[in-house]
Amino acid sequence: NAGVTQTPKFRVLKTGQSMTLLCAQDMNHEYMYWYRQDPGMGLRLIHYSVGEGTTAKGEVPDGYNVSRLKKQNFLLGLESAAPSQTSVYFCASSRHTGGLSSYEQYFGPGTRLTVT
Amino acid sequence: DAKTTQPTSMDCAEGRAANLPCNHSTISGNEYVYWYRQIHSQGPQYIIHGLKNNETNEMASLIITEDRKSSTLILPHATLRDTAVYYCIVRVKYGGATNKLIFGTGTLLAVQP
Numbered sequence: 001n002a003g004v005t006q007t008p009k010f011r012v013l014k015t016g017q018s019m020t021l022l023c024a025q026d027m028n029h030e031y032m033y034w035y036r037q038d039p040g041m042g043l044r045l046i047h048y049s050v051g052e053g054t055t056a057k058g059e060v061p062d063g064y065n066v067s068r069l070k071k072q073n074f075l076l077g078l079e080s081a082a083p084s085q086t087s088v089y090f091c092a093s094s095r096h097t098g099g100l101s102s103y104e105q106y107f108g109p110g111t112r113l114t115v116t
Numbered sequence: 117d118a119k120t121t122q123p124t125s126m127d128c129a130e131g132r133a134a135n136l137p138c139n140h141s142t143i144s145g146n147e148y149v150y151w152y153r154q155i156h157s158q159g160p161q162y163i164i165h166g167l168k169n170n171e172t173n174e175m176a177s178l179i180i181t182e183d184r185k186s187s188t189l190i191l192p193h194a195t196l197r198d199t200a201v202y203y204c205i206v207r208v209k210y211g212g213a214t215n216k217l218i219f220g221t222g223t224l225l226a227v228q229p
Contacts, residue, residue, distance in 0.1 A: 004159075042219050043160070090159045103150055103207045105217055107159030 006108035021076040023091030032074040036087040125224040134191040138204030141185040155200040
């Protein structure tokens with residue numbers, strides 16, 4: 001049982017380049033989330049998904065796109081990277097009941113992204 | 117969501133119990149106390165949660181006062197690997213679609229050899 005995994009662990013991009021971050025979970029969780037963490041800012045929700053084939057915007061969605069084609073995977077895309085997107089990105093998942101999500105969220109190890 | 121107050125930092129000797137306090141005097145009847153921790157450069161890790169009864173799992177124990185206005189997370193035998201920032205969060209058990217966790221500043225626990 002690997003829990004939540006993220007690839008890659010580190011990446012350096014040049015401004016304008018694109019990339020996709022992959023999150024995978026093997027806990028059969030319905031809900032998945034992408035957060036970013038910046039010094040002094042805490043965790044901020046970028047996008048989330050309440051199930052396969054569905055995605056929604058969080059509090060800082062601009063510049064990012066997501067897809068959830070399979071229940072176990074949640075992809076975060078940067079179409080044209082900017083230095084302001086330099087951050088540590090965390091994926092998380094949680095189970096649900098009655099359409100609501102538990103606050104027991106399980107996080108991946110993070111992806112450290114630098115945009116120069 | 118109820119506000120929580122935690123000490124900024126604490127020290128603990130390796131092998132001793134670490135007791136991390138949290139005040140949540142405005143907690144509502146349907147809100148749970150959740151504890152997470154974040155070890156440097158890693159993702160946040162869920163530890164435990166409880167409503168009003170004391171809870172124990174393989175990682176820690178959670179003691180909630182009878183009036184529910186405060187709680188204590190106990191790591192029974194702290195190791196150097198328990199050095200981390202510990203977050204106390206008060207939320208209902210299940211939330212809506214924008215179910216984001218709100219991490220405050222937490223308590224930096226430094227386990228000393």
